[in-house]
Amino acid sequence: TAPTSANQQNVTYGIARDPSSNTPYVADYDNHRIMAYSSGASSGSLVAGGNGIGLNNTQLYNSSSIYFDSSSNSLIIANRYAHNIVRWTLGDTQWILIAGSTNGTQGSSSTLLTSPFGVTLDPMENVYVADTSNHRIQLFMAGQLTGITIAGSVGVRGNDSNLLWAPYAVALDSQLNLYVADRNNNRVQKYLRY
Incomplete structure (x- = not known):
């Protein structure tokens, strides 16, 4: 039986921290929820999802x-198998x-x-997305639903310096240079500010 109580997680992937309160938020991937943890607490508090697996806007699908x-x-969440990025205040x-889409439609x-x-x-407030199965990084300018490919090539995987193969994570430095965890190439790629 999969662990589902407030003091258990089922495949933990992502973590974020509120810098003012130091509250950590944890993406509980296979429980399709985000949990918050107070300092020293052994149990978390549900802050997003937790309504089962699904595509409704009250649910998450492998966050x-x-x-x-x-x-x-708010939390910006990579909602993996709903094929979207969502904001949960x-x-x-x-x-x-x-x-992405509201109904689980995937595409390139x-x-x-x-x-x-x-x-x-x-x-x-621009959003950078590791679009893993499309082997690209998409940039969505604030408030825009149309993305721009800024790294990789849609649907083309490879190990050349201009290609990615299943990028998993993205991070920005203080100069807004982009770092990409290029999973299947076992490397981290740096891209100068877009």
């Missing part, structure tokens, strides 16, 4: 990566779409994603 957005007091009971067009695994945000 793999999270980013805490201080400006909106703390205290709300449902998510708002940032990128500029408006769709396929199994996105990693996500990060820059200070201008």
